[in-house]
Structure formats: structure tokens, C-alpha cells
Amino acid sequence: MIPKNISKAxxxxxxxxxxxxxxxxxxxxxxxxxxxxxxxxxxxLALFDLPPAFDDGMIIGRGTMNGHPVAIAAQxxxxxxxxxxxxxxxxLVGLLRAATAAADTAQAVSTVFLLLDTGGVRLQEANAGEMxxxxxxxxxxxxxxxGIAVIALIGGRAGAFxxxxxxTACCSHVIISEQGRISISGPEVIETNKGAEExxxxxxxxxxxxxxxxxxxxxxxxxxxxxxxxxxxxxxxAVTRNTLPDFSLATLDAxxxxxxxxxxxxxxxxxxxxxxxxxxxxxxKNVSELSDDAFIALLAEKGHAxxxx
Amino acid sequence: MExxxxxxxxxxxxxxxxxQAILGVVASGNLELLFERIGGDTVEINILxxxxxxRTVWEAVIRDFVERTSPGGVRITxxxxxxxxxTVMLRLMQGAKMLEMPS
Numbered sequence: 289m290i291p292k293n294i295s296k297a298x299x300x301x302x303x304x305x306x307x308x309x310x311x312x313x314x315x316x317x318x319x320x321x322x323x324x325x326x327x328x329x330x331x332x333l334a335l336f337d338l339p340p341a342f343d344d345g346m347i348i349g350r351g352t353m354n355g356h357p358v359a360i361a362a363q364x365x366x367x368x369x370x371x372x373x374x375x376x377x378x379x380l381v382g383l384l385r386a387a388t389a390a391a392d393t394a395q396a397v398s399t400v401f402l403l404l405d406t407g408g409v410r411l412q413e414a415n416a417g418e419m420x421x422x423x424x425x426x427x428x429x430x431x432x433x434x435g436i437a438v439i440a441l442i443g444g445r446a447g448a449f450x451x452x453x454x455x456t457a458c459c460s461h462v463i464i465s466e467q468g469r470i471s472i473s474g475p476e477v478i479e480t481n482k483g484a485e486e487x488x489x490x491x492x493x494x495x496x497x498x499x500x501x502x503x504x505x506x507x508x509x510x511x512x513x514x515x516x517x518x519x520x521x522x523x524x525x526a527v528t529r530n531t532l533p534d535f536s537l538a539t540l541d542a543x544x545x546x547x548x549x550x551x552x553x554x555x556x557x558x559x560x561x562x563x564x565x566x567x568x569x570x571x572x573k574n575v576s577e578l579s580d581d582a583f584i585a586l587l588a589e590k591g592h593a594x595x596x597x
Numbered sequence: 598m599e600x601x602x603x604x605x606x607x608x609x610x611x612x613x614x615x616x617q618a619i620l621g622v623v624a625s626g627n628l629e630l631l632f633e634r635i636g637g638d639t640v641e642i643n644i645l646x647x648x649x650x651x652r653t654v655w656e657a658v659i660r661d662f663v664e665r666t667s668p669g670g671v672r673i674t675x676x677x678x679x680x681x682x683x684t685v686m687l688r689l690m691q692g693a694k695m696l697e698m699p700s
Binding site: 306323324334339341342364367368 | 598617622623624627629631633645674676677
């Protein structure tokens with residue numbers, strides 16, 4: 289049943305990439321770069337007899353958040369599974385590089401928002417897509433070095449898998465909802481390579497229990513957990529803008545140490561309830577059944593503060 | 598995949614002042630449409646569809662759409678991924694409404 293209090297609010301999961309942008313930024317402030325009328329579409333899809341999209345599933349531009357200039361990129365998860373490809377990748381890389389180049393000028397932005405919704409690299413443009421992911425990671429880290437916050441917002445249908453998972457992990461802050469999923473290899477890929485005993489991709493509860501927003505938030509893979517409506521994402525995005533740790537060697541060392549400790553503590557666990565039991569959470573099997581409010585309270589008490597991203 | 602253009606004339610120009618609208622998504626059984634005002638009374642519809650052999654169905658849907666809304670002076674570019682005629686009609690009506698809204 290749809291909870292009464294969110295039934296009328298726009299859902300991040302259900303919204304299109306363009307609706308998410310419009311709901312996140314100040315009303316009417318979004319100015320698209322290389323919009324649909326520019327006709328910059330994939331040069332490869334026609335070879336595979338596949339229809340293209342006007343924006344190649346990547347919408348980029350500028351706008352304001354509470355009056356402050358920001359840059360934004362949003363992937364359309366329903367087009368080709370929200371992929372990294374030649375054109376979509378170049379748009380994202382270009383946006384990040386432009387933000388870095390504009391630092392300390394009149395065109396500067398304080399933040400780049402990445403509304404990722406992706407299964408990873410587009411198979412039909414795999415080489416270009418893999419290149420796009422690595423160039424995105426480099427451009428993202430250069431933007432962070434220039435003092436620009438890069439914030440990932442994850443809660444779409446496709447999640448953030450493959451290269452999208454790597455890009456997410458490189459961001460200065462990750463905002464996620466219960467529906468959001470972050471991982472590298474998708475459930476189907478793991479099952480194909482290692483068998484259903486390793487990971488049963490058709491067990492939806494298992495997939496969300498392991499890769500979903502609640503486990504990512506509890507383990508420090510995401511920094512802010514929000515309810516699944518667009519307004520909650522906006523609220524979290526507005527407050528995280530100025531609260532980011534230094535992007536320094538000390539910060540990365542601290543994160544490396546945290547990840548090593550996490551692996552030592554939970555590396556032999558087979559499923560998330562085992563982790564929650566070791567972490568001292570009461571009723572570990574029930575974490576995915578809690579209401580959002582109850583989970584947010586639990587997270588405040590038991591969550592692994594990241595602090596090192 | 599098949600690509601063709603259907604050109605026709607409308608009784609009246611489409612009202613409103615919005616210059617451009619984009620809607621829909623190229624997902625299975627869905628389509629995306631870009632509406633652009635070009636002036637005059639012609640209606641130009643460029644269609645790229647994943648399903649080959651349905652031109653007469655497209656022509657019938659568009660004839661119905663033009664009769665209902667009279668979208669004169671509009672160019673519509675469509676990327677279709679196997680949408681059914683009722684979905685196409687719904688999206689065409691939605692796009693016309695978006696252009697009719699004040700900009």
C-alpha cells in the first residue's frame with residue numbers, strides 16, 4: 289500500500305530525468321546545454337537498428353539551488369538502461385571540466401549534482417563507454433580538487449551500477465533513498481558468472497537488502513538517507529552543499545582505513561542481517577521492514593558516520 | 598528501423614506561445630517527441646521508428662491528431678521504440694498542450 293503521506297508527492301523513482309532536474313533546482317532556473325534541438329545524438333545506435341534519444345539519455349546544464357549557481361547532470365534510466373556511451377559520456381565529462389575551468393571566475397558553480405540512474409556502460413558503444421567512465425572519474429576528481437562539491441543523488445529505477453557505481457563512490461557526498469541501489473557488478477552479472485547460489489538475481493528482497501539504500505547508508509556507502517520523494521532529495525541536496533570534508537590525502541587515508549576495518553569486521557558475512565547483528569542492531573532481520581522515519585532514527589543511532597569521503 | 602516524414606496542413610495555427618517542448622522517453626513501448634514552432638499552417642512530422650511497416654497506422658493516428666487539435670506551424674520529431682497507437686496519440690496531445698501553455 290502507498291503510504292498516505294507520500295501518495296501525492298512526486299516520487300524520485302517514478303520521475304523522468306527532466307522532472308528530477310526541475311524538482312531539484314529552483315523553479316524555472318534550469319538552462320540546458322546541448323538541448324534536444326541541438327541534435328547531438330549517438331552516431332552508433334543506428335548501426336544496431338536502435339532508435340536514439342535527442343539527449344542520448346544524459347541531460348546537462350546549469351541552474352540555481354536556493355539562488356546559488358550549480359551545475360547538474362541527469363541520466364534517463366529508462367533509455368537504454370541509463371548508460372555511459374560516447375555522446376552521453378562526453379556531455380558529462382564536458383560539464384565537469386567546464387565546472388573546474390570556471391572555478392574562481394564569474395561563471396563559477398559551488399556544486400555539481402549528478403543524478404545518476406544507470407546499469408553501467410552501453411554495450412553497443414562499450415569502448416567509448418568505458419573511456420567515458422574513466423574520463424568522468426578523472427574530471428570529477430579534478431573538480432573536487434578545485435574545491436567544487438560533486439554530489440550524487442541515487443534513487444532511480446536503474447540504480448547506480450557498473451561505471452555508475454564507481455563514479456558514485458568518487459563523489460564528495462552521496463544522497464540515497466530506499467529504492468536507490470549502488471554496486472559495481474549487477475545482480476544478473478554476478479549470477480551469470482558465479483551462479484544463483486552466490487547471488488540470486490530474481491530474489492528482489494535479497495537484491496535490495498544488499499545493494500539498496502538502507503544497507504549503503506548504514507555501512508557508509510552513502511552519506512544521506514532520504515525518503516523517496518523529490519522534495520526530500522532537494523532538501524538534502526540544499527544542506528549538504530557547504531558541509532564537505534577536505535579532499536586531501538589525510539581524508540583518503542582515513543577512508544581507506546575505515547574500509548579496511550569494515551572488511552575485517554564483516555568480510556565473511558553472507559547476508560546483511562548477519563552484518564546488522566554484529567553491528568549490534570536490535571532485530572537485524574527487520575531493518576528492511578521499518579518505516580522510513582524509524583529507519584532514519586536507527587541510522588542516526590547506529591549508522592557508520594562517513595566523515596572521510 | 599524505418600524513417601519517414603508526414604507533412605500536412607492544419608486549419609489553424611496552434612495557439613499559445615511556448616516555442617519548444619520535449620516529452621516522453623525512448624523506452625520499450627514508448628517514444629520521445631520534440632515539438633518546435635516553425636510558423637505558418639503546415640504540420641511536419643519526422644518519424645524514426647524501431648517497428649518497420651506501420652506507416653499507414655502512423656498516417657491514420659496523425660490525421661486524427663491534426664483534426665482534433667489543429668497544430669498549424671509545428672514540427673514534431675519522433676523517436677519511437679514500439680509505442681502502440683493509443684500511446685502515440687496520448688503523447689501527441691500532451692505535446693500540443695505543452696506548446697499551448699504560456700511560456
